[in-house]
Amino acid sequence: MKSSDKIQLYRSLESGNLVDARKAAVLLPRTELNNPLYPNDARGATTYYYFPEGEALRYYTQFEDIKSYIMINTYGLKEVVYQARTDTTGNVVEESGTKPSKDDLNKTYIYFADTIFALGKVEYGKVEKNGAMTKIGDKIFSESNTPVESFIQEIPDEIRVDG
Secondary structure, three states: OOHHHHHHHHHHHHHOOHHHHHHHHHHOOEEOOOOOOOOOOOOOOOEEEEEEOOOOOEEEEEEOOEEEEEEEOOOOOEEEEEEEEEOOOOOEEEEEEOOOOHHHHOOOEEEEEEEHHHHOEEEEEEEOOOOOEEEEEEEEOOOOOOOHHHHOOOOOOOOOOOO
């Protein structure tokens, strides 16, 4: 990535609109935990991204049996601060890093289910505090060279609160 591209990423992250800031957060270089967890079965094609409503500077990802909590650190890197392995019933069976606070978990989240590379599709919606999921929409991508950050979509009436 060219320096001018990085500068634009950081500008979007710091003060851009929510869609651009989320795209930047996903594209930033990533730092891992000292003891990272890896999926037991990495054959899946869907990665879920969960952003707190109105935020771009922290988010969760879910790929197969691994859920990761990611925050943008003061150096402008996306830092994996916590990971959990879950069993088929959703119970945590292994952890690494610093667990997020209960207050952080008790929020409304916006989700993006990224299946662009496998199915050429993204689904997005809202996860309420009680865990209820509401699909807002989906988008089909017909081009094989769709940029990785394209799964981030605008959510109607969502306003950025962290920039």
